[in-house]
Amino acid sequence: xxxxxxxxxxxxxxxxxxxxxxxxxxxxxxxxxxxxxxxxxxxxxxxxxxxxxxxxxxxxxxxxxxxxxxxxxxxxxxxxxxxxxxxxxxxxxxxxxxxxxxxxxxxxxxxxxxxxxxxxxxxxxxxxxxxxxxxxxxxxxxxxxxxxxxxxxxxxxxxxxxxxxxxxxxxxxxxxxxxxxxxxxxxxxxxxxxxxxxxxxxxxxxxxxxxxxxxxxxxxxxxxxxxxxxxxxxxxxxxxxxxxxxxxxxxxxxxxxxxxxxxxxxxxxxxxxxxxxxxxxxxxxxxxxxxxxxxxxxxxxxxxxxxxxxxxxxxxxxxxxxxxxxxxxxxxxxxxxxxxxxxxxxxxxxxxxxxxxxxxxxxxxxxxxxxxxxxxxxxxxxxxxxxxxxxxxxxxxxxxxxxxxxxxxxxxxxxxxxxxxxxxxxxxxxxxxxxxxxxxxxxxxxxxxxxxxxxxxxxxxxxxxx
Amino acid sequence: xxxxxxxxxxxxxxxxxxxxxxxxxxxxxxxxxxxxxxxxxxxxxxxxxxxxxxxxxxxxxxxxxxxxxxxxxxxxxxxxxxxxxxxxxxxxxxxxxxxxxxxxxxx
Numbered sequence: 001x002x003x004x005x006x007x008x009x010x011x012x013x014x015x016x017x018x019x020x021x022x023x024x025x026x027x028x029x030x031x032x033x034x035x036x037x038x039x040x041x042x043x044x045x046x047x048x049x050x051x052x053x054x055x056x057x058x059x060x061x062x063x064x065x066x067x068x069x070x071x072x073x074x075x076x077x078x079x080x081x082x083x084x085x086x087x088x089x090x091x092x093x094x095x096x097x098x099x100x101x102x103x104x105x106x107x108x109x110x111x112x113x114x115x116x117x118x119x120x121x122x123x124x125x126x127x128x129x130x131x132x133x134x135x136x137x138x139x140x141x142x143x144x145x146x147x148x149x150x151x152x153x154x155x156x157x158x159x160x161x162x163x164x165x166x167x168x169x170x171x172x173x174x175x176x177x178x179x180x181x182x183x184x185x186x187x188x189x190x191x192x193x194x195x196x197x198x199x200x201x202x203x204x205x206x207x208x209x210x211x212x213x214x215x216x217x218x219x220x221x222x223x224x225x226x227x228x229x230x231x232x233x234x235x236x237x238x239x240x241x242x243x244x245x246x247x248x249x250x251x252x253x254x255x256x257x258x259x260x261x262x263x264x265x266x267x268x269x270x271x272x273x274x275x276x277x278x279x280x281x282x283x284x285x286x287x288x289x290x291x292x293x294x295x296x297x298x299x300x301x302x303x304x305x306x307x308x309x310x311x312x313x314x315x316x317x318x319x320x321x322x323x324x325x326x327x328x329x330x331x332x333x334x335x336x337x338x339x340x341x342x343x344x345x346x347x348x349x350x351x352x353x354x355x356x357x358x359x360x361x362x363x364x365x366x367x368x369x370x371x372x373x374x375x376x377x378x379x380x381x382x383x384x385x386x387x388x389x390x391x392x393x394x395x396x397x398x399x400x401x402x403x404x405x406x407x408x409x410x411x412x413x414x415x416x417x418x419x420x421x422x423x424x425x426x427x428x429x430x431x432x433x434x435x436x437x438x439x440x441x442x443x444x445x446x447x448x449x450x451x452x453x454x455x456x457x458x459x460x461x462x463x464x465x466x
Numbered sequence: 467x468x469x470x471x472x473x474x475x476x477x478x479x480x481x482x483x484x485x486x487x488x489x490x491x492x493x494x495x496x497x498x499x500x501x502x503x504x505x506x507x508x509x510x511x512x513x514x515x516x517x518x519x520x521x522x523x524x525x526x527x528x529x530x531x532x533x534x535x536x537x538x539x540x541x542x543x544x545x546x547x548x549x550x551x552x553x554x555x556x557x558x559x560x561x562x563x564x565x566x567x568x569x570x571x572x573x
Binding site: 018022023025026027029030031032033035036039040042043046049050053054056057058059060061063064066067068070071072074075076078079080082084087090091094095097098100101102104105107108109111112123218219222225226229230232233234236237238239240241242243244245246247248249250251252253254255345347352353354355357358361362367370372 | 471472475478479482483484485486487489490491492493494495496497498499500501502503504505506507508509510511512513514515516517518519520521522523524525526528529530532533534535536537538539540541542543544545546547548549550551552553554555556557558559
């Protein structure tokens with residue numbers, strides 16, 4: 001490109017420095033103590049990369065400054081305003097925004113290069129097409145995921161007859177048009193067609209995915225945006241995009257696999273299974289006449305106060321009710337009474353990987369009280385009371401012993417092995433996956449029917465009055 | 467330029483993917499949400515691509531307009547991602563034994 005060779009070398013070197021800061025940012029995430037520092041190092045690296053880029057021989061600085069000012073304000077305001085309970089939406093949105101940026105870059109670069117005399121090098125046009133396709137899927141898919149999480153549209157899967165053939169047709173159209181560009185005319189209209197088809201596919205493929213599967217989808221979309229950025233790096237011959245995109249792609253892929261494993265389901269099953277439709281009459285055999293035992297805050301308060309060990313098991317309902325501060329307050333009160341209080345967290349509780357950890361950290365629960373599923377399960381048999389707050393499928397014993405259950409084989413938190421279980425829940429209605437939960441009908445289970453926030457405020461008052 | 471640079475870039479890609487898996491497999495479950503938003507911020511690096519496309523002297527007006535929007539999105543992505551991750555990690559910075567000030571562990 002333009003500029004003297006020296007400055008080009010310097011540019012590449014400084015980009016390398018930025019790359020190292022990104023790797024350090026991820027490396028420092030291995031412990032909560034250094035994680036924040038790592039993130040700041042990464043942010044500094046990003047600023048360096050932008051400054052270095054701007055220092056090249058460019059034009060339109062006025063417009064670039066305006067674009068960065070607009071984007072910066074959107075980013076800061078959005079990031080400052082969002083509540084911790086809304087973090088999954090926020091991540092989905094930023095993901096989509098990044099994917100959209102990649103698609104636009106591919107489009108602009110193609111428009112810029114394609115009309116030139118002679119054909120584009122194959123690797124260039126391939127890179128542009130790949131980044132356009134994956135970026136568009138990521139953009140549209142993330143926006144649908146955002147809309148679902150923000151409850152702009154229903155969280156339940158949206159299914160219709162012939163859905164799979166339609167999806168297959170749409171993606172085949174995108175790939176067909178892409179192939180046409182590679183072998184035939186390098187037409188911008190063809191690329192616009194590719195992008196349109198990819199955007200449509202992004203919408204269609206997330207629509208049928210249920211709320212409970214969101215951790216998988218968000219991780220996957222994260223990986224997609226990373227790969228799209230990498231592909232854009234090939235198109236622009238910029239290593240910094242290739243490496244950064246690859247890091248993100250690896251992270252998203254790893255999280256996708258982890259989430260799939262935590263649900264004991266393959267990724268294809270999550271993506272194409274339309275899981276979470278209301279399952280009537282399938283799965284768990286509901287015996288007639290079984291009744292769930294209802295209880296009152298006062299009874300639960302006594303139970304908790306005289307327990308030696310209490311474990312709270314949170315789920316998405318905690319985020320919905322925004323009850324994390326009340327749960328923490330109750331936990332502290334019980335600790336003052338000498339109760340051993342812990343929190344058991346399932347890997348897919350909530351709507352994104354690690355969702356519950358962030359909520360409880362926000363409420364000031366020390367992170368050494370947060371236990372992963374594998375750590376907490378052996379403790380269950382020595383636990384007096386487990387309080388399930390807004391979790392359902394992740395504590396469903398049907399996953400362990402009912403071979404007809406749709407979630408059979410999914411690792412769960414074995415709350416039913418504790419002496420007593422209290423389930424805080426608004427009604428007996430099934431969870432997001434739409435599966436009946438035999439836990440509610442166990443001898444040792446009592447149900448506290450209330451909104452989680454209200455329930456915990458009452459519990460707090462009752463325990464104080466004891 | 468063409469063939470060898472492509473292979474070089476491919477090499478970099480593959481090595482970076484392996485590095486990514488190595489580094490990220492050490493991130494505890496506790497920090498998976500900050501990991502997601504942090505990697506989100508990192509793919510904001512596409513802002514560099516946006517700037518190059520929008521600002522190159524040889525680009526025509528359509529390229530510049532499309533590039534303009536790419537820069538807006540890329541900046542929002544990078545800035546928002548880092549800010550929100552910082553907010554989140556601040557929550558995790560508190561000492562585990564914050565309620566028993568006498569038992570502070572050395573840092």
